[in-house]
Amino acid sequence: MPLLTILSCKILQDEVVHILKNDHLVDEILVVGNGQEDDLVSKLRMAGLDHLLLSPAKLRSDTETYRNDPEKYSVMIYMVELALHEFPKILKTEVYKLIDELGQCSSGILLFYGLCGNVFDKLDIDFSHLEDTCPVRILRDDTRVVDDCIGATLGGCGEYLATLKNLSEHGTFLFTPMYAHAWREIMRVDPVKPEKTIKMLRKVNEMTGYKRVAKIRTGLTYTDNFDEKVDEFAEIFDFEVLELEGGQDLFEKCYEDIKHDIIGCK
Structure with a gap:
């Protein structure tokens, strides 16, 4: 079974923990140790969720087993630096760079982000070339991408x-x-x-x-x-x-939708 990567704003780390806590199909939780993960790791432990910490420098080699193991469904979490919100163009550049990198070792990528000042308004188009190998999704309701984390929570x-x-x-x-x-x-x-x-x-x-x-x-x-x-x-x-x-319905739906896309079940 595949490896799903959640690329998340640190503001939405509680929602990430909630998703993982309530998905009993997850066999392995991987967390990228990029210096932004301390709070997330603490909350995973609080929720009783075991996890493995990975080095950013060795993601392709370290995740190869998880992506290709037909018996396991794994989720990898990558927390993005919160300060980048102050600089939308830099945020977009960094997230796009991460998608290019993580797309090489993931079966699918879900961004726990909204439009964030419209910097992600063309995400679907910009990464349409990955649709067959590593589909990229972002938080959206039934009509469009949500504006930000507040809109998603509401x-x-x-x-x-x-x-x-x-x-x-x-x-x-x-x-x-x-x-x-x-x-x-x-x-x-x-x-x-x-x-x-x-x-x-x-x-x-x-x-x-x-x-x-x-x-x-x-x-x-x-x-x-x-x-x-x-x-x-x-x-x-x-x-x-x-x-x-507020609530968790939108986060849960977006997660279940991409999981369905890459492993065919909800």
């Missing part, structure tokens, strides 16, 4: 648009557990001297009309202190706190 483009319309009276940050965990990194808050960055962010929020932060309940508990992290953010910026319901 259930798709229609749900995302409806949510944004409901919240249009005031600017609202939408936090999943991992987004709440990593907001300082995402917003590039200086860990040594955070006061300057926080002051600047307050001014930007005032100018753009942001006054609220919403907790999106994903149904997952792999990231600790979600409520506390959101409340801390709200207190720093004097924001109102809301709650929204």
